[in-house]
Every structure is written in C-alpha cells, then in structure tokens.
Amino acid sequence: MASPVRIAALGGLGEIGMNCLALECEERIAVVDCGLLFPAEPFGVEAISPDLSWLRERRDRVGAVLLTHGHEDHLGALPLLLRDVPVPVYGPRLALALLRPRLEEAGVRADLREVRDGEVVRPGEGSPFAAEFVPVAHSIPDACALSIATPQGLVYHSGDFKIDETPLDGRGTDLSRIEALGREGIRLLLSDSTNADRPGTSLSESEVGPALHGAMEGAPGRIWVACFSSHLHRIQQVADAGRAYGRRLVPVGRSMEESVRLGVELGYLRLAPGQLASFEEARDLRPREACVVVTGTQGEPRSALGRAARGELSGLPVRPGDRVLLSSRFIPGNEVAIGRTVDGLVARGAEVLWEDFRALHASGHAQEEEQRRLVRLCRPGHFLPIHGEMRHLSRHAAHAAAEGLGADRRHVLVDGEVLELSDGGVRRLEERLPSGRVHLARDGGFAAVSEDVVRDRRGLAELGIVLVAVLVDRSTGEPVRSPEIRGRGAAGLSGREAEVAGEVSRAILALPAGERDAASMEREGSLAVRRWFRREVGRRPAVQVVVLSI
Template identity: 65%
Template sequence: MAPSVRIVALGGLGEIGMNCLAVECDGRIAVVDCGVMFPNEAIGVDVIVPDLSWLVARKEQVGAIYVTHGHEDHIGALPQLLAAVKAPVHVPRFARALLEGRLREAGVQADLREVRPGEVRGAGDGAPLSAEFVAVTHSIPDACALALRTPQGLLFHTGDFKIDEAPVGGRGFDLARVEALGREGVRLLLSDSTNSERPGSSLSESEVGAALDHAFERSRGRIFVACFASNIHRIQQVADAARGLGRRLALLGRSMEQNVRLASELGYLKLAGWQLCSLEEARELPPRELCVLTTGTQGEPRSALARLSRGEHPSLEVQPGDLVVLSSRYIPGNEIAIGEVMNALARLGAEVAYEEVRPLHVSGHAQEGEQRRLMQLTRPERFVPIHGEFRHLARHAQHASAEGVQHRHLLVDGEVLELSDGGARVLDERAPVGRVYADRDALGAAVEEAVIGDRRQLAEAGLCAVVVCVDRASRAVVRGPEILARGVAGLSSGGTALRGEVLRALEELPPAVRQDRAALEEALRLAVRRWFRREGGRKPEVLPIVLEL
C-alpha cells in the first residue's frame, strides 16, 4: 500500500496572486512557489504575503522549494519563508537572478540551486517526492511547469503558462514532453486558471511587435512605454521598434533599471551599444530620438508613470504630442487608478494608446482553448484548478468536465486534498491561511489586522476626537468639550448638539465612576457614537481624551 499524498493550498486558490502550494508525503514536504499580492486599496502597506505558519511549524520536514518562474506573485514572499525555513530552493536561471536581489535586500541567506528544463530535483535525502522541470511559455524567461513524482502517481503542476507557438526568444513550450507524460499517466493535473473566462487562445507575444512598430512610426514626439519590468520579451520588442527608428532608450523606475541590467548581463536582452541613455542625456535629445521605458502599468500612485502624469517626475515630463503606450493588461481592481493616470496624461496633451485600442499587449496566461489543449495532452485522472479567483477556478473545472475529466476538485486556500490508493478526498482538517500585510523593505514587519481594520474605518467614516478638561479634585468639567473631526460628514451643523450630548453623558455618571479617567473616556466615546448613530447612522472612529487639571 503506497503512502498517501496531501496537497495543501496555502495561497492563490480563490485570489489572483500570493501563490503557494505544499505537497506532503510520508513526513516530507515540497513547496511550490511562495508569492505576494499587491493591495488594490490605499491601506499603507506595500505587499500582502500568505500566512506561512503551517510551513514554519513543519520547517524540519520541508525538503525542497520549487520555483516555477520569477514573477512576484510566485517568488515575492520567499524572503519571509526562507528567513524561517532553511530548505534548498530549486529555481530557473532568470528567477534565480531576481530572487538573489530580493534576498540580498532582506539580508536573508539561502541555498539557491539553479535548474534547467529536463532536470529532476528531489525533495531531500530519502524523500518520496521529486520534480522534473518542463519548459513552458509565459511572459517571463525560463518559466517551467513541474512533473511531480509521488508514491500516488504523477502530478503535473503547470505554473503560469500559455501555449505560444511563436515566442520571442528563449525556449518554446515543450509540448512533446507534456504529451509523453500524458502517455505515462497523470494522476492529477493542477493548472493555471487566470484566463479561464476568455474563450479561444491567447495571441502570440510576437504579434505585439507589429503593433508597436505601427504606433511608433506615426509618432512625432517622444514615446513612453509602460510595461511590466519582468516582461523581458516585451522590453526587447520595444527596444527593437525604437532602434528601427533611431530612437535611444531611457529607463524609468527602479525595477525597470534592475531587470534590464540583469537581463542584459544574462543574455536575455540584446540592445545596441548606442541605444541606452541616461536621464540627463534623455532631456537633451530631440523628441523624435527618444523612447522611454517606464514602470507604473497599474496606476500605482508612486510609480514613475503616475508621477509623470502629475508632472511630478524630477527627470522628465510629458509634453503635448508625446505618445504614451500602456503595454499591459489591467489587473482586476486597478481600473480606476489606471483610468485616472490615462486621463491625466491626456490632459497634458499626450496620445494614450492601450490594449483595447490596438493589440499592444497579449496575456501571458492560457485561455480556454489552451487550457483544454493541455488537458488533451496530459489526459489526467483528476483535476484541480489553481491560480485564480473562485469564478476562474469554477470555469476551469467546467472546461475539464467538457474534456471528460471525471474527477474534479475545487479547492480554496486552507483546504487539503489527499490522494490515496482508494481515490481522493478533501480532508476535514484545514491549514491556517490568511493575509499578512507587510512592508517590503522591513522583513517580518507585519501590520496587524486590527491596524488594517482601523485604517479602513478611518477611510470610510473619518475620525472624531472629543477633548474634555476636568478638575482633578472635583471632577467637574472646566473646559470643553472640544470636537475635532477629520473626514466626518454631517458634523458642521450639529457640533453644538453633540457637545450637549457629551456634557449630559458626563453629568449622568455617578460620583464614584467620575473618579476613573478610563470610565470618563469610555462615556465620551459612547456619547459621540450614540449621537452619530441617531443623526444619520454614521460610525466614525472616536478618540476620547480626558485631561486632568
């Protein structure tokens, strides 16, 4: 009887980002990816990482960490994990270069082991788990799927993928190997669900080049292109289009500068010797001789593109007649922020071009046709959709049903699927999961959930502070109450009534209670909340302050 295998979903099942999965067998654990997600609300934190306590509590059992590719939603939380879990990390070449920088910034030492497609890596001495890395196409170099060999058969984890028949540079999708694994027998397929709601197949990355050429040829001013800094193939096409017109290339944004440098050093990016220029040189170039690559595709307020749109960038400014190309897809939740940036750029007199107007971007994720093609190649016995919000997972499961996959398991974060000789079942036990709000530059400096809750409350209803001065001996009110409000609606016309409510609440307190400063402050808080609730149902955050004189 073979030992059972448990699939533990720690992130990325029920949301976009924060991907992390654990495979457990016979007391040994292999981890697949460990990423972050970015907040789509203004709550004062840089990133959100998964709750890694389940892995930390079993750190002695973790024999390997497998990385499928170098996007932040797959490697961004590894510094937090590796600070506590000392396991070797098997990682493709470009992802390793990106991860080394992240770990160096965090001051974390790690055992990084570079791996190439076709290589097999075990999960520690004597572990019944191993992974073969299989080349796939995505929007970053060296992306891989994983063929995980276990006592319960072969598990195929796609990572993020698309089936690009004409990729820009690098290896193509190793469909022959995937088909061979399908003939061998795939017990369980775990497949990227991000674009499951999109019918058909995604366009090839190479098709963006022609659209960029067309847009660039018509421009008579400077050209600004915003794209993901990790999309090296897109950066190459922008550089090629600019070079064809004699335009030099300037870089805006820390991640853009770092990734272009890394990709050039590793040979993924090929630029003409004359093409890169400094920002000082860029300011002096004629408009028709400059192309600028910038970060800020999602409207991030502090990004280079957003600062350009506000006229606040210290090095360059957008002028009438310039062309701004958004070569990216909207991440759900960012539409308003992106729209504001686009409107601001248009007000500056720039022409703004984006995906809906012409094919200036293609997704790096498989659509329905590619997802179903992968099922046809692997012919899995069972299927688990991964990487997506629940509606994406559910739609992907429908595709699997249409392809004749009888056993489909819809998991969400925290759930555990057990494979055994008798079949498969979702266990009653759940792994602790959740979101940890963190500052990227301060490893381990988590922001508590209560703080996030307070910030949301302040953003929704504002803050009302009430200050009262009382005599230390008699406890009589000698000054106030003073009402100080920020972001509170409905107070301007009701300040006098609120002060009366506060005074009555204090007068009704028994003498013994009035001696307790904490009791006085609680009475103030309740009186203010009661008045706002009665006057309009508003619930601002209340800060009571009692000063003793």
C-alpha cells in the same frame, strides 16, 4: 500501501496573487512558490503575503522551495519564509536573479540552486518527492511547470503558462514532454486559471512586435512604452521596433533600469552597441531619437509613467507630439488609476494607445482553448484549478468538465483546504490549515501591519474620526467644563459640537460616583458619541475619548 499525499494552498486559490502551495507526504513538505499580492486599496499596505505560520511551525519538515518563475506573485514572500525556514530554493536562472536583491534588501541569506530545463530535483534529503522542471511559455523568460513524482503518482503543476506556438525565444511550452507525462499517467493536474473566463487562445508574443512597430510609425516626438519590467521578451520587441525607427532604448525607473541591466547581463536581452541610453543621455537626444520604456501600466502613482503623467519626471517631460503605448492589459480594479494616468498624459499633449486599438499586448496566461488543450495532453485522473479568484477556478473546472472529467474528478478548493491523494482515491479532507492574509508595509524588507490597524485606517478614510477631550475633577469625577469635541473628516458634526459634548457629560454623570475611573468614563463617553452619530447622522465615524483628571 503507498503513503498518502496531502496538497493545500496557503495562497492563490481564491485570489490572483500570493501563490503558495504545500505538498506533504511522510511528514516531509515541499513548497511550490511563495508570492505576494498587491492590494487594490492600499491604506498604507504595500503588499499582502500568505499566512505562513503553518510552514513556520513545521520548519524541520520543509525540504525545499520549488520556484516556477520570477514574478512577484510567485517569489515576493520568500524573504519572509526563508528568514524563519532556511531551506534551499530551486528555480530557473532568471527567477533566482530577481530573487537575490530582494533577499539582500531584507538581509536574508539563502541557498539558491539554479535548475535547468528538464532537470529533476529532490526537494530535501530523503524527500518522497522528485520534481521535474518543464519549460513553459509565460510573460517572463525561463518559466517552468513542475511534474512532481510522489508515492501517489505524478502531480503536474502548470505554473503560470500559455501555449505559444511561436514564442519569441523559441522556448515554448514543452508540449511533447507534457504529452509523454500524460501517457505515463498524471494522477492530478493543477492548472493556472487566471484567464479561464477568456475564450479562445491567447495571442502569441511574436504578434506584439509588428503591432508595436506599426504603433511607433510617424510619431514626431518621444515614444514611451509602458510594460511590466520583468517582461524581457516584450522589452526586446520594444527595443527592436524602436531601433527600426532610429530610436535608442531609454529605460526609466528603478525596476525597469534594473531589469534591463539584468536582462543584458544574463543574455535575455540583445541590444546593438550604443542602443541603450541612460536617463542622462536621453535628455540630450532629440525627441524622435528616444524610445522610453517605463513601468506603470496599472496606473501606479509612483511609477515612472505615473510621474510623467503628473509632470514630475524632471528632465524628461511628456510633450505634445509624444506617443505613449500601453503594452499591457488593464487589470480589473485598476481602471480608475489607469484612467487618471492616461488623462495626465493626454493633458500634456501626448497621444496614448493601448490594446483596444492594436495587438500591443499578449497575455502570458492560457485562455480557455489552451487550458482545455493542457487537460487533453495531461489526461489527468483528477483536476484542481489553481491561481484564480473563485469565478476563475469554477469556470476552469467547467472547462475540465467539458473535457470529460466527471464531478468526482474535479476539486475546487480555496486557501487552507486540503486535498488528499491516497490508495483509496482523491478527496477533500475536513481539516483546514491556518491560512489568511498578512498585510505588509515596506521597512527595509517588509514588516507586518496588523488587521486592526488596516481596519482602523479604512474606517478613518471612509468616515473620519471624532476626538473628545474631557477634563474631570480628580476627587468627584465630574467634568470640570464642557468636553472639547473635534472632528476630522466626520460628516455631520460641524456646528453641533455642543450637542455631542452634552451627551458625553450626561453619560459620564450617569455613572455612579464610585465607578468613575478613566476607562469607564472613556467607554461611556465613546458609546454616547457613537449613539448620537448613529441617530443624528446615520454614520459611524471612529471615536476617541480621552479623560484627564486634574
């Protein structure tokens, strides 16, 4: 009898981001990816990581982390994990190069082991798993899928992927290898669901080049192109198109400058001598000699594009005649922020183009036809959609159904739920691993912000706060004068402070004399204010009562 294998996601099943998957067998654990999620409504939270406590409590059993590629939503939480669970990380070269500075910033030392395409690694000594890194096309060079041999057969993890027949670097998804694995027999396919609701196939990355070229034609001023900084293939095409018009490439902003430097150093980015210009050099260039590449495609206010849109990029202002190309998808939820950025750019006289007009962007994720093609190539016994919100996971399962996988072979799970592969079959267990979200604020590395703090901040932002100061006589516990009421952002209070003060006094006096300790008076005062607001205003702002005895 072969040992059972248990698979559970700590993140990435039920959300797009914070991908982290654990495989357990014979009390040994292998982890695939460990990423962050970026909140749409920050409230001082800069990132969200999966709850990693289940792994921390089993640190002696964890053999290694297998990294599929270098995106933040796959590696960003690794400093938090490796700090407590110091295991080797196996991954492609670019992923490790992007991870290294994050570990340094967090002061975490780690054993990083570079893996070549097709290489097989054992995640930890004596591990029952062996993982083969299978090349795939995605929106970052070097991305991989994992074919993991287990005592219960092959588990194929797609990573983030698309099927690009004409990839820019010639390194596409290795369809013949996947087909061979399918013939060998794949017990379980885990596949990227991000674009499950998009029919057809994704555009090839190499179709973006001509579109960029066309969009740059005839621009009298500076060209600005916004894209993700780790998308080195896209940056290559921006550089090439710009060069055709005699424009030098000017990376602006910390992450873009760093990414271009790394891309050139590692050979992912090929630029002609003198093609690259620094921010300082760019100030001396004529506008039509510059092709500025920046981040900020999602309307991030602190990005270079966000600053340019507000006129805060001193030395390199956006001016009439400039043309801005957004080489990206508008990620749902970010439209308002993106709109604000575009408005700012237009107000400064720039012309702004995005993928609605031309093929300025190609997604890095497989769409329906590609997802179904992967199912056909893998011919899996069972199917588990990963990397998506609920609607993406269930749509992806429907695509698998259309490829002939019956209901007993499709498993839609969310974070924490456990799928077990055993000799008896594949089924979801009743048990759940602890999973959840940890809110983080930048602090050298990242520090946790508790759920209560975030809830308070959200409440304060939406409904404001009412502050009440009560001076009471130490011996009698009676208010010596009417309580002071102040509101910040609390609608309905202005001009009615005296009413609220009266409620607070009455509530305190209603307490028996022997029970007028500070905590009780604060509790009763606070209840009275809340009651008043609910009754009179129909809202529930935060309330803070402070009782001082004199």
